Amino acid sequence: MNDSTGPQSASQRALPVVGEPRPERADARRNRLRVLEAAERLFTEHGVKNVSLDAIAAEAGVGKGTVFRRFGDRAGLAVALLDEREQELQARIISGPPPLGPGAPPVVRVTAFLDAYLDLLDRHVELFMDSENASDGARYRIGSYHLWHRHLSILIEEARPELDADYTGHLLLAPLAADLHHALRSGGFALDRLKTGLRAAAETILRPATG
Template sequence: MLRSRPPRERADAARNREKVLAAAARLFREQGVEHVSMDAVAAEAGVGKGTVFRRFGDRSGLAVALLDERERELQERVISGPPPLGPGAPAAERLVAFADAYLDYLAGHLDLVRMSETAGPGARYRIGAYRFWHRHLAILLGRARPGCDADALAHALLAPLGAESVTALRADLGDERVRRAIRDVALAVATASEEG
């Protein structure tokens, strides 16, 4: 279920990619994602603008590339890490552990995730990581509640974990209240009765 690794790159292309990503990470951290242009990233990396645009397209493409390694780390923990996030715990506990781990991931990269999710209409749902998270939650929900519409419920659980939603909720409620509420929702969905 992990996204496949990109094809092997030429050595010079790989070096340029790393220079661009390092420059973008540094500028985004120092100036904020919304204040950094692609031209500034190219200048900071010491490469031509065309190199940056061809490789990443726009700032949201840079955001996706910067997030890739962090997402892979979380995916690995989901697949083979210790319980309750990894295998070996009951499905409901894994759902709550996922919500916590995903909120931690968002807390560290919220601006980049927001950029990647809002690049265009439906951008969030086209990101490979979203498809991974959705499939993982659908499997857990199917185990926790056999016969439920796990596919739809997985989307419903991921909705409040969208970067725009979390940003608004954190501003209104604060981090801890948001975390408790999302844990409660995950647990309620995982343990809800099909009756009434």
């Protein structure tokens, strides 16, 4: 991060980088993104388990061998797509504009993150469910969970120093479990309702103590 931009907040200084991609040739990156975007479209339309590598390759305009060499199989491609979208959210948190990025009050940044994560979760809930249920406790071992928890804990500490920021970070992430989100959406909960409810809960928890 460029230090010439001025003082950094605690969240800018301490937030780790998770899953940073290795350098790649421009043409290789273009092909990778074409495949990921094609997979995203087809997964959204048909469901992850109903899409073949052949269909993804045709949609992306590349050979099946290109997809196979880069991602291995459909599961590997699904993991890569989720990783790409989580890295994009991470970049917006670290260096994007407020309120998601630096520059907004901590409570505003917390609610902006919750909104942004719900959008991502809603678009890719099947991918998240596969990732979080890969093994017992998988959700809590993956690097992205630790990143989101660290981000929230830092902001909670800034907003309410007297709270247990570590625990409260886990508390705010609990409603973002993919299985719960899928169950609620399948039960008729609109995305806006979930956003409004979680935002209200976070604002209530982080409201400054009075008296």
